[in-house]
Amino acid sequence: MKILLTTSIFPPDIGGPATYVDKLAEKLAPNHQVEVVTFSDQKISDRPFKVYKVGIKGNSILRQWHLFRTVYRQAKNVDIIYSQGAMVVGLMSVLVGKLLKKKIIIKFVGDEVWERAQTDKIFPVSLKTFYHKSPAGGYKFLSWLQKLSMQLTIQIITPSKELKRFLINIYGISAAKISVIPNAAEGQIFKAAKIKNQLIFAGRLVPWKYVGDIIRAVALAQRKNPWRLVIVGKGPEKKRLIQLSKNLQVNWVYFAGALSHKQTLRKISQSQILLLYSSYEGLPHVLIEAMLSKTAIVASDISINREVLENGKLGRLVGLSEPEALAEAIIKGCTRGMIDKAEEIAKQKYSWDNHLRLLLKIMSVQRRK
Structure with a gap:
């Protein structure tokens, strides 16, 4: 299978999506053709798969345009686009997918609009209250874009039942469109001697x-x-x-x-x-x-x-x-x-074997549709 992974972050940058995409691509590479498109201004060391960088510096609109062009170029010959998030890379992946008639899957691990509002301290309220009162101003538009991405994609993957319930209740996404696949972690994590207290x-x-x-x-x-x-x-x-x-x-x-x-x-x-x-x-x-x-x-x-x-x-x-x-x-x-x-x-x-089995099953089903 030919798979394009789109992500906003990749090593050496630090973060959950960066670690996940790097490890996922490494696991998939022996049996599948895998490529990654990511935002990055840093030097990325050699990998057993290709990584295409979109610069972070500069004008925001030009950055989104560069992202769109890069995803469009690399998605022409793939079977599946798997995007890490509904905003930015997710939206561009969906738009490219629709233009090229490619299958798009989005991984949803949290509400980016609410998180941005909390970080900006504009609406310091709970997630439930934030949507109960309806986001205001620019956040309402961002929420609409996030919902649009998820409505246009063919499948959404979440790591928990709680997130699936959130998407159904808040965004009105059909339950049939959402699959729960637990996150994966290495089974053999380094075990050090415990430091007392x-x-x-x-x-x-x-x-x-x-x-x-x-x-x-x-x-x-x-x-x-x-x-x-x-x-x-x-x-x-x-x-x-x-x-x-x-x-x-x-x-x-x-x-x-x-x-x-x-x-x-x-x-x-x-x-x-x-x-x-x-x-x-x-x-x-x-x-x-x-x-x-x-x-x-x-x-x-x-x-x-x-x-x-x-x-x-x-x-x-x-x-x-x-x-x-x-x-x-x-x-x-x-x-x-x-x-x-x-x-x-x-x-x-939370084994990688279990995660890959469930993920590839979904990709294979969507590829045949």
Whole structure:
């Protein structure tokens, strides 16, 4: 099969889609003809597949035009276009697909419009409230574009049942058009010796991750153990979080910055507990990586985390805005049985073999239509 992968990010840039597309293309390359189109201004090392770069610098309109031309040129002889997201690369992929009469599949891992509104701090509300009140101004237009992409594509892939429900209820997408394929992670993740009392958060430093609440909870948990909190990632909240640490007069928070995927996995593997206290997630890949690393998990009690952690059987779940409860969960940790079971489930459900089998089945069906 000839497959074109379109993505907004690719290594050496850091991020979930970058890691996923690189690994997916590597897995597909031995038996399929795979090419990648990505935004990038960086030097990309040799791969067993071709990567076509679209420069990030310069005028936004010209950048979109360059993206469109590149996707159009590379899509002429492919069977499937598989786009990572409904906005920008997704929209251009859909437009090209319609012009060339190619099959387009979009992977939806989260609502980019709401995330942008939260980062801009224009509408600091929950995802449900954001759409219940109806997005305003430019966000309404962006929401319309995102919906248009998903309406025009032949198939949408989401990594969780929660995201499928969101697309049905908020965007009115037909359930038959949406397939749930769990994310994939390497079964053999590096396992390092645990550093006593080390906690870790790994992710973007954005408002809905509530990293400030994590810092406050760890401050409360210090009464039992001398915890050390490692924060991996970058984002618009970093300055505020550094200031919060100074205000609390703590010396046990270490801001590691943005690390490579390999370096992040090592940090997770070295830690006793991974903390994820978000109010919203698509499917938190970091939970799967912690499960495979045999690192205990304490996470917010939201639907997607309940789905991954099987309602608290594989990790501790704590309600939002409850720093005392979060501190108690950190102190309590997870049992050895929970940690072992989490690793077992992760190896079964989130394997690359399972992911590729389901993905290629969908691609083959759509190719024949």
